[in-house]
Amino acid sequence: MDRNDRAITAFAMLGHATFHTYELVIPIFVVVWLEAFSTTPAFLGAVVGASYALVGIGALPSGLLADRVGSKRLVVACLLGMAGSFALISVAPTLAVLAVGLLLWGAAASLYHPAGLALLSRGAKERGAAFAYHGAAGNVGVATGPLLAAILLAFVGWRTVAALLLVPVLAAAVVGARLEFDETAGADARDAGDEARREQPESLAAFVASSRLLFTGGFALVFATGILYGLYYRGTFTFLPDILAGLPLFEPVALAGRSFEPSQYVYSGLLLVGGLGQYVGGLVADRVQIETALLGGYAALSAIALAFVPAANAGLAPLLVVAGLLGFLAFTIAPINQEAISAYTPAGARGLSFGYSYTAIFGVGALGSSLAGLILTRSTSTALFVFVAACAAVAALIGGTLRRRSGRRSPDGVAADD
Template sequence: MRDNDRAIVTFTGLAHGLVHTYELSIPIFVVVWLTEFPVTTALLGTVVAVGYGLFGAGALPGGVLADRYGSNLLVTACLVGMGASFLLLSVAPGVLTIAIALGLWGLAASVYHPAGLALISTGVEERGTGFAYHGMAGNAGIALGPLLTALLLLAFDWRVVAALLVVPAVGAVAYALTAEFDETAAVSTDGGEARDGDDGPPASVGEFLADSRALFTTGFALAMLVVTTNGLFYRGTLTFLPDILGGFLPPVTEFVRVFEPGSPLAEEFDLAFYLYSGLLTVGIAGQYVGGKLTDRIETTTGLAAVFGGLAVVALLFVPAAEAGLAPLLAASVLLGFLLFTLQPLYQATIAEYSPPGDRGLSYGYTYLTNFGVGAAGAAVSGYLLAAVGVSGTFLGLAVFPALGLVFAVTLWRLDE
C-alpha cells in the first residue's frame, strides 16, 4: 500500500475500532442493567434499539455531509460525541437517562460509516485490501470493547466503567487532529467514472432527491435489501447473546480453579462475557477473508455463500449449545467468522453500484438501512426471547440470512 493508503487506513481503522468498542460494550452493560433495574428484556431491548436506531438514522445526513465537507471533520466530531455520550452514561440514575445517553451515542456514531467508507472508496487505491484492514480494525474494537468492559466490571461499578471508556475517545481525537491525507487519490482508479452529470454532493433538497432517485437503480435497491437482512440478523443476534450464552455455560469454577466457589470474584466473573468476546475476535479473520474475497470473486457469489452458512448456523446454534461445550464453541466460532465476513462483501457491493461523487450518500443509505432498520433486530430478539425462548428466537432470526441469500442470488442473476 502507498503512504496515502496507509494514512487513510490508519485513521479510519482507529476510529472504526472505537465506534465498535462502544457499540459492543452495550450488550455487556445490558446484562448488568437487567439485574440493576426492574426492566424486562422486551423493554430494555427497545431502549437499546433506540440508540442503535439513531446509529443508523444519522448515517444518511452524515453521508451527505461527508460528500460536502470531507471525512476528517465528520470523523473527529463522531469521536467527540461518542466520548461525551458515555460520560453522560456514567452518571445515569435510571433507564430514561440510559436511553438518552445511548441515543446521543447513536447520533454521534452514525456519521462514521458513511464518512469512513467513502474515504476508503475514494482515497485508497487498493480498495479491497483497505476494506479488509478497516474491517479488521473494527472487529478489534468489537472484540476488545466487550472484553475491556467485562474486565473493568470485575473491579468497578458499571458507571465507573462507562466513565473510563471515555479515555480512548480523548486519545483518538488528539490523533485525528494530526492526520493528513488526500481524500480523492483513488477516484481515477475507481471501478468506473462518475455518472454523467455527477458534479459532487447535492447543494439543495431538490438535488438531494434527484441524486437519490438516480442512485436507486435496481441493483442498488437489491443491495440495500441485502444490507437490511444483514443488519437485522447482526443486531438481533448480538444484543442479547452474552445473556443467552450464560444460560448454556457452567460456572467458571469448573474451568478456572483459582476461583473459589461462591467467592465474590467468581460471582463477578461471567464466563459468557469472554466467550462473547472470543466470538467477536474470530470476526477479525472473517473481515480479512471477506475483504480479500472482494478482490478475487464476484461479491454477490460471496454474499450468497455466507448468508447460506449463517442460516444454517442460526438453525443449529441452540442444538449445538445443548450438546455440550465443544459444539457450542464450534458454533460460536462459525457465527463470529461468517457474521463479519459479510461486511466487506456488502461494502464493496455498494461501491460497485454507486458513483464516486455520491459515495458518501450511498454509504449513508447503507448504514441508515444497516443500523437504522437493523436496530429493530434488537427489539425483535428481545420480544422473541420473552415470548418463545432461546430456541424460538434463533429459529426466527434464521429468516433474515435466508432472505439475504435470496436477495444476493437475485442480484447475481441481474448481473448475468
C-alpha cells in the first residue's frame, strides 16, 4: 500500500471499529435491559430492530451524500452522532427514552458504511487488502466492545458502562479528522473524471435513472443477498448472548464477591474470531471468483447455523468449535459482499450502490432482530437457527445463479442486462 492507501485504510478502520463497538455491545445490554425495564424479548427486539433498521434506512441518503460531498465529513459526523446518542442512552430513565436513544444511534450510525466503503472503493488502489484490513478493524470493535462491557458490568452498572463508551468514539473522531488523503486516488482511469461525475444523481430523475441502471443486471441479485445476510446477521447476533446465557453450560460464576457471566465471554470470543474471518474474506475476494466465493460462503453459513443447537446439546467443546466457526464465517462473507457490490457497479455510482446495499443489509435485514425476538418469545432457539439457515441457503442459491451468469458481465465490471 502507498501512503494514501494507508491513510484511507486507517481512517476507515477507525470508523468501522467504532461502529461495531456500539452495534454489538447493544446485545450485551439487551440481557440487562430485559430485566431493568421489565419488558419481553419480542418488544425489546422490536425496539432494537427499529434502531438497526434506521442504519439501513439512512444508508441510501448517506450513499448519495458520499458521491456528492465526499466521505470524510460524513464519517466524522457519524462518530459524533453515535457518541451523543449513547450519552442519552446512559441516562435513560424509562424504556421510551431508551428507545429514543437507540433510534438516534441508528440514524447517526447509518452514515458510516456507504461513506466508508465508497471511500475504500474509490480511494484505495489495493482495494481487496483495504477491505480486509477494514473488516479486521471492525471485528476488533465487534469483540473488544462486548468484552469490555461484559467485564465492566461485573463491577459497575450498565449506565456507567454506556457512558464510558463515549471515550473511544470521541478519540476516534479527533484522530480521524486529522488524517489527510485523496478520496478518489484508486478509481480506475476509465471511471474517473467527468464520466464518473455524470453518474452521480443530481436530480430525482437522475436518481431514478441511476437506480434503474444499477438494478437492470446482476446488482439486483447482489442486493437480494444483502437482505438475506442482514436477516441472518441480525437474527443470529441480537439475542445470541441471551441464548448462550440460558444454556446450563454457562451458569454464572461467583469470583471475589462478583458475579461473572461466562456466556458473555464466549460471545465476545466468537466475535473476536470473526476478525480473522474478515481478513480472510478480504483475501478471498482478491483471489477467488467473487460469485464462487458468495456461493461457498453462504452454503457454509447455512450449515453452521443448523449445527449450532446440536453442538450446544453435545457439550462445551463441540459448542465452542461451532460458535467459533459461526463467528468466523459470519464475518468472512462481509468483505466478499463488499467486493461483489464493487464488481457489479461503476466507480461513479459506488456511494449509491453501497447505500442501496446497506439499506438491504441494515434496513430490511433489521427485521431479523424483530423476527428473532418473536421466534424466541413464541418458540425455541432451534426454530431461530433453522430460519437463519434458510436465509443463508437462499443466498447461496443466488450466488450460484450469479456464477452461472458471470461470463456475461460487461468489460467495465457491470453485469450485463438480462
